[in-house]
Structure formats: structure tokens, C-alpha cells
Amino acid sequence: MTLAGRPRAWFRRLPVVVRLVLAVAVTMSLVLTGAAGLVYWRVQTALDQQLNDDLTTYRHSLDQAVRTGAGLPPGPSGSLRQVLDAHGRVLSSSDAVRREPLLTPAELGVVMRGTTVHRDVGSLLPIAPDALRLQAGSVTADGRTRIVVTAVRRGHRDEALRELLAQLGIASGLTLIAASYVGYRTARAALRPVERYRVGAATLAGGAQNLRLDVPTDRDDEITRLGHTLNHMLDQLEAAAERERRFVADASHELRTPLTLMRAEVDVALHRPRSAEELTETLRSVDAEVQRLIDLSDALLDLEELGGTSHITRAPVRLADLVDTAVSPHRRTAERAGYGLHIDADDTTVDVDARWLVPAVGNLVDNALRHGSTSVRVTAAVRDGRVRIRVGDDGPGFPAEFLPRAFDRFARAEASRTSKGSGLGLAFVHAVATAHGGTAQARNTAYGAVVTLDLPCRAPGGAG
Template sequence: MSLHGRLLPRFRRLPVVTRLVLAVALTMSLVLAGAASFVYWRVRTALDQQLNDDLTTYQRSLDHAVRHGAQLPPGPSGSLQQVLDAHGRVLDSSEAIRHQMLLTPAELGSVARGATVRHDIGSLLLITPGTLRLQAHRVTTGGRTRIVVAAVRRGHRDEALRELLAQLAFASGLTLIAASYVGYRTARGALRPVERYRSGAATLADGTQNLRLDVPVDRDDEITRLGHTLNHMLDRLQTSAERERRFVADASHELRTPLTLMRAELDVALHRPRSAGELTETLRSVDAEVQRLIDLSNALLGLEELGSTGHIARAPASLADLVDAAVTPHRRTAERAGRELVVDAADVTVDIDARWLRPAVSNLIDNALRHGHGTVRVAATVHAGVLSVCVTDEGPGFSPEFLPRAFDRFARAEASRTSDGSGLGLAFAHAVATAHSGTARAGNAANGAAVTLRLPC
């Protein structure tokens, strides 16, 4: 496995703050190294240019003196010179390098062939005496070949570069430490809300109820948006938990009554001999309670499906056909009760979810037939892109005490839970209207109760 393959998993296992600090330190190291290299290169180039200019000027004066047989002139401070023949024998030299061979045999041969050689003697970082920069050039005079070597000391130049390297290393080190500290503090500060959110989530996992994260309201950064998202998730979780508790409580409460009645009927039938007519009546009573259980279960499941997903599938549908399909199952009930069903539905196409709206309207009609009197009227109109379905009757209407809770689950105008109906019809209609981004309103008209659904279509 490569070094990269071994280090990357270890790096990923480190804490986030540590990884961020290491990333900042590495990035800053590269930036500082690049900046220091650029500064060093620029300063060294300037110093070398000055040194080379002095060396070239001194070389020219030496060449001129050798070519004309004159005495070798003095050069700049710290300069040295050496004159060799074609075989490398020293003909003239500064005292400090009289016995020192400055050129290698290869360089000597190259200069003898007309090339100009320039190189340094001594290193920059290892402080040694006698560091030089020399330049050798061939000069022909009187048919004889002379090799003129001009040299200048590099002491001041090397000292300046060593000092520059030390200053750059010191400044880069301080900058790297400061950047790493700032990166550490910034990462800790940025991740502190995340740790707070994690602690809150751990508290929630321990069973704490109604927990909400403390999210600043005056910010709009990634962490703040994460907090709002988590709070929204907590709201949804709490709503879901409350809905489940309510569903279980409502179901257990409402299912208990028909199950108790069924058990009582069966106990009576089993504990003493009964005639065929009595057994038939018992079975009919049990059948009625079973049907009530089925209706109640279907209503609860429908409400739960709407409440948990809020999903509807809109599709074009004929409003007249939809209302007719909702009214038809109730016509025989109305005839047996000697009541009239009047329908006034616009012949238009609406964009709604008929799978949910049809039973919602049917529930409103069923409530009007159960609890109202006289004619039941169903009016369905569309105006400005809003569908309005209103169901009215000619009964006593809703009592003032009942209206504020008319759309609550299992709310009944009668005090007894054994009264006809489950108390879910209006709640279901309200849930359907809400799922369509609409509203449901219950009130009293001139002659009785009126329930209106308004849905954008």
C-alpha cells in the first residue's frame, strides 16, 4: 500500500478541528514557502546581478592590461586576479591566490578554446573563508595565449542571503503558528454550534420532550441553516409522535364502545337459551357494530394517511360528476327519511384529487342527513380559480359551544359517544381541504347548518 493510501484513512479518523488545523497549516506552509522562495530569488538575483556587473567590469580592465602588456590594475574591494598561460602555469597573480589553482583542467581547456567560464568557489550555507566568484577569459597578445581570471569575494553577498534566509524562516514560522492558532480558534468557534446541536440531539435520544435547538435569529450561514433544519425536523418528529399518540388514544377510546356492546350482546346470547328471532336480532346488532368498527377504522386510516403525508394527486375531473358520485349513495337514505337532496354543481373541470374530495363531500352530506332536518342542498361553484363546495340543511344548526371544535376528531354536538356517527366526518373534510391548501368553515345559515370547503383548483 502506498504512503498516501496509509495516511489518508488515519487523517480521516482525526477530529474535524484537527483536520481543519492541519489543512490550514499545510496550505499556509505551501503559501509561505512559495512567497519566501520568490523573495529569496528576487534578492539573490539582484545581488548576483550587481556582483556579475562588477566582475565583468573588472574582467574587461584586466583583459585590456594584458593585451597591451600593462600592469594589472587594482579592482574593486576584495577583488583578485590571476594570469595563466595556455598550459595553466601562473604568470601573474594576487598574493592571496598565488599558489591556488582556480580552474580545473577541463575549464582551462574550455577557456583556451575561446569560451568564457564563470563559477563560484565555496558554499553559501557552510560558512567558509575565501568564497569567490570568478570569471576566466582568453586574451591573445603578440601571438601568445593568455588566460585572465578575475575574481571577487562573495562574503557580503553570502552574508546578506544567509540573513535573508534566517529572517524569512523566522517570519514564516511565526506566520504559520499564528495562522494555525487562528484556524484552530475559527474551527472551534464554527463547530461549537454543531457540538451544541449534537448534545441537544443526544438529549432528545434520552427521551427529552419538546426540545428545540437554540439557533441565532440574526444570522444566515450554513450552521444556522442547519440549526433551522434540525428544529424543523424536531417539529416534524414531535408532530408525528403526537399524531401517533392521538391516533392510538382515539382509536382505543372509540373502538372500546362498539367492542363492549358486541361483547355484551354475545354474553347475553350465550348465557341463556334464546329463540331464533332473538338470535337474529343479536346478530343484526353485532353486524351493525362491526360495520361501525369498519367505518371508524376506515375514517381513522384515511385521516392518518392525509395527516402523515399530506400528499394529494391533482388531476382534471368533472365537478358535476364528482358531486353526483358523492350524492348518489345517500339518495335512498334521504328517500326513506322523506327528505330531499338538491344538487347545484357547475359543469366545469377542476384540478383536484377526486379520490379524497369525493368522500369528504359524502361525509358532509351524511352529517347533514344524520343531524339536520329538511332539505339538504349541495352547491359546488368555481370562481377565480377557487372551488367552493357548500352543504346546508334545515335543522337546528351548530350550537355555539360546538363550533370552535367542529373539526376536531371525534367531536360531537351530543355529549354521548354512543350517539350515531363517529365524529370524524368534519375532521376528515377539514383534512382534505388542508391537503389541497384550502380551508373548511362550519357555521349556521338562515335555516340550518352550513359547511363550506374552499379549495384552489
């Protein structure tokens, strides 16, 4: 890691609250430094302007007096003066600087060439006892060159600037402390819900059930939306766990019966000698139970896949072709049983997932053929952006007590308990409808039972 990267890595390892406070402190320091520098510069400029104006006015009056030979006028309070000849000898001077020339030999040469010299004597910090601001220029009197030097003491100006620096430093420090404190409190308040969410997640990881985060309902900020997202994730996790529990429970419940029958058949075959015909019949019975186990496992896996999929894959398909594909495998069964199989489907295009919808309709046709009397009717139409597929038979219909739980897993009418089927067909149909964002409805009519699939679809053309 480079030297420049080490501070960044160190900064990223700090807690979020500390990073936010440091960012606020650094930003406020820059802002306060800039503001204090601007205020100091404005005050210093004003004081210097006043000082320079007084100094210039005093020097002009001295220049006039030296040119005319009049007496030298008094200057402002704390002012000093010197009049020098061309060789730097003091001709006239204030008492405080009578023996000490205010100009250096180099500055004297500059003034003799006609340039005005400005210079500060002493510094603002550390404090100098005799801080001056001087101005020197040449003037001609009686044909001879004279150097007029004026100076004013900077004590009041420097004292005012030092006082200003102290006040700015105190004010900036207090402001920085206040801003850092407010930033710390604000960051803690803003991140407090995140900490609650973290504790809640830790509780969930510890085995808590039905946990939901306490998210305010009267706000819509980033933290609140995070809480809603986490709650939605918890809903999905709970739903997935519930599906897993149901899958295990359903599988264990339904697999027990065929496994028990297979074990009984094998035990009987092993406990006494059996003829070849009897062994063949036993194997056929075991094969039937194995096929039942395969069908049951396939149905459970299909239900699990549908329940665990957040969306299906829609694709354009001709509705008439979809219904024909679903019904075709059952035509021979209907012919052997002497059933009439009537189909009435719109010739239009819909956007659905045919991979799931075809077996769902096929399940309904298979149920109708098993429970009907003489005929099965399948209708499919698109109206108002929805496709409605109805499968009806002319049988006795659903038992009244069975209708409320017709789409539950392993729900079977008492009259059909001994018939073929696992009780997962209608549950699969309901899962397909729900995955499409639609509904499945079972009801009895005057002619028999009818199951209706009502699904939203997009019909690019055709009826609807």
C-alpha cells in the same frame, strides 16, 4: 486497501477540526514556501547581478592592461587576479593566490578555445571559508595568448543570503503557526453550533420533550440553515408523536363502547338459555357493533393518513363529475326519506385529490340528510383560483356551543349523541381541507346548517 488509499482513509478518520487545521497548514506551507522561494530568488538575482557586474568590470580593465602592457589596476575590495600563459604558468597574481592556480587544466583548455569561464568556489551551505566567484577569458598581448582570471569573494553575498534564509524560515514558521491557530479557532467557532445540535439530539434521544435547538435569527449561513432544518424535523417528529398519541387515545376511547356492548350481549346470551330468535337478534346486534368498529377504524386510519401526508396528489378532474360521484351513493337515501337533493356545480376542471375530496363531500351530504328536514343543497364553484363547495340543509342547525369544536375528533352535539355516527365525519372533512391547503367552515344560516370547503386549485379552463 492500496498504499495510496491508506493515508486518505486515515485522514478521513480524523476529527473535522483536525482535518481543517491540517488542510490550512498544508496549504499555508505551500503558499509560504512559494512566497519565500520567490523572495529568495529575487534577492539572490539582485546580489548576483551586482557581483557579476563588478567582476566583469574588473576583468575588462585587466584585459585592457594586459593588452597594452600597462600596470595591473587594483580591483574592488576582496578581489583576486591571476594572469597565466598558454601553458597555465602564473605570470602575475594577487598575494592570496600566488602559488595556487585558480583554473583547472580542463577549464584552461576551454578558455584557450575562446570561451569565457564562470565558476563559483565554495558553497552557500555549509559555510565555506574562501567562497569565490571567478571569471576567466583569453586575451592577446604582443602576439601571445594570455589567460586573465578575476575573482571576487562572495562572503558578504553569501552571508546576506544566509541571513535572508533564516529570516524567511522564522517568518514562515511564525506565519504558519498563526494561520494554523486562527484556522483552529475559526473551525472550532464554526462547528460549535454543530456540537450544540449534536448534544440537543442526544438529549432528545434520551427522552426529552419539546426540545428545540437554539438557532440565531440574525444569520443565514449553512450552519444556521442546518439548525432551522433540524428544528423543522423536530416539529415534524413531535407532530407525528402527537398524532400517534391522539390516535391511540381516540381509538381506545371510541372502541371501548362497542366492545363493552358486545361483551354485554355475549354475556347475557351465555348466562341463560335463549331461543333461536333471541340468539339471532344478539348476533345482529354484535354484527352492528362489529361494523361500527370497522367504520371507526377506517375513519381513524384515514385521519392518520391525511395527518401524516406532507402533500396530496392533485390531478385534473371535472368539478361537476366530482360532486356527482360524491352525491350518487346518497340519492336513494334521499328518495326514501322524501328529501330534495339539489346540486349546482360549475362545469370546469380543477386540480384536486379526488380520492380524498369525494368522501369528504359525501360525509357532508350524509350529515345533511341525517339532520335536515326536507332538502339538501350542494353547490360547487371556482372563483379566483379557489374551489368552494357548500353543503347545506334546512334543519335546526348546529348548537351554538358546538360550533367552535365542530371539527374536533369525536365532537358530537348533545342532541345527536344517540344517533348514528362516530363524531369523526367533520374531523375528516377538516383534515381533507387542510391537506389541500384550504379551510373548512361550519355555520348556521336562516335556513339551516351550512358547511363550506374552500380549497386552492388550478383551473386550466372553464369558469374562474
